[in-house]
Amino acid sequence: MFTQKMIVNAMKVDPKANLEVELRKRIDFIKNMLENTGMKHLVLGISGGVDSLTAGRLCQLAVNELNYEVGVGHEFIAVRLPYGNQLDEDDAQTAIKVIEPTRVVKVDIAAAVIAAEQDVIEALNASGINANNPEKNDFVKGNIKARTRMVIQYTIANQVNGLVVGTDHSAEATMGFYTKFGDGACDLAPLFGLNKRQVRGLAKMLGAPEQLYGKPATADLEELAPQALDEDRLGVTYDELDDFLEGKTVNENTAMRIKNQYVLTEHKRAPIPTPA
Ligand SMILES: Nc1ncnc2c1ncn2[C@@H]1O[C@H](COP(=O)(O)OP(=O)(O)OC[C@H]2O[C@@H]([n+]3cccc(C(=O)O)c3)[C@H](O)[C@@H]2O)[C@@H](O)[C@H]1O
Numbered sequence: 001m002f003t004q005k006m007i008v009n010a011m012k013v014d015p016k017a018n019l020e021v022e023l024r025k026r027i028d029f030i031k032n033m034l035e036n037t038g039m040k041h042l043v044l045g046i047s048g049g050v051d052s053l054t055a056g057r058l059c060q061l062a063v064n065e066l067n068y069e070v071g072v073g074h075e076f077i078a079v080r081l082p083y084g085n086q087l088d089e090d091d092a093q094t095a096i097k098v099i100e101p102t103r104v105v106k107v108d109i110a111a112a113v114i115a116a117e118q119d120v121i122e123a124l125n126a127s128g129i130n131a132n133n134p135e136k137n138d139f140v141k142g143n144i145k146a147r148t149r150m151v152i153q154y155t156i157a158n159q160v161n162g163l164v165v166g167t168d169h170s171a172e173a174t175m176g177f178y179t180k181f182g183d184g185a186c187d188l189a190p191l192f193g194l195n196k197r198q199v200r201g202l203a204k205m206l207g208a209p210e211q212l213y214g215k216p217a218t219a220d221l222e223e224l225a226p227q228a229l230d231e232d233r234l235g236v237t238y239d240e241l242d243d244f245l246e247g248k249t250v251n252e253n254t255a256m257r258i259k260n261q262y263v264l265t266e267h268k269r270a271p272i273p274t275p276a
Pocket residue numbers: 142143146176177178179180181182183218219220221230233267
């Protein structure tokens with residue numbers, strides 16, 4: 001069993017972090033990734049949530065600095081990936097205004113997601129595997145959405161010879177609250193080492209309005225529960241998770257829930273098992 005201390009050490013959250021220092025460190029990290037790989041483009045989906053706003057603005061600041069310091073041609077491509085009409089589209093547009101990305105590319109994922117979902121359900125039913133549970137299908141379809149967004153971001157990265165940026169931070173990583181090889185797939189994860197309140201703090205420093213830096217987190221993947229709050233799904237609040245990751249004492253049931261979820265999702269953070 002993992003102890004709180006083991007999880008805190010692995011998730012690398014500094015409770016005394018100075019956000020000015022964190023900001024500089026993360027912009028430099030992104031710049032170094034571009035310099036070391038020889039690539040000039042960064043690609044990231046912008047949802048309307050605080051994580052992608054923060055990571056997106058860090059990317060833009062990194063390419064702006066590189067364009068000034070080492071030469072032009074560095075770009076941040078913000079990708080809008082709605083599933084049909086997005087309920088919080090206004091927030092996504094506000095995020096884009098804050099980020100001021102080099103470019104915005106929009107791809108509606110609905111057709112691709114529906115095609116994959118329907119074809120698989122049909123094939124499973126034809127093979128004798130019952131795939132007609134509406135709740136399960138809705139949950140599984142949520143993961144298809146996250147993985148379709150991954151496919152599109154990598155398609156753009158392939159086209160422009162760029163890197164895909166991830167938005168995973170330490171609160172999300174602890175709970176494994178992401179789709180394996182979906183939004184969990186990326187070439188760099190500049191928010192890792194921050195808990196959720198630190199991500200919100202960075203967003204505020206970067207000029208986000210309160211409506212975005214204080215916005216309740218939603219994966220927004222379920223059609224049977226649009227805009228469902230992460231906290232309802234996780235069974236713990238981000239404040240509790242953040243406190244846990246800062247080494248503070250939290251309610252015993254909460255601590256147990258976090259530790260259990262950390263164990264259950266260890267496979268998402270670990271290298272792929274091989275026989276040798
Ligand atoms: N012990 C183990 N060792 C190795 N592999 C293991 C495994 N257990 C499951 N697996 C594999 O992992 C799969 C399950 O993982 P996965 O496919 O990720 O699916 P799962 O973890 O069941 O679902 C993803 C969760 O993340 C949430 N999410 C997703 C995307 C974005 C956000 C957000 O906050 O924006 C949140 C989503 O709401 C849902 O609760 C299994 O089907 C299996 O292939």
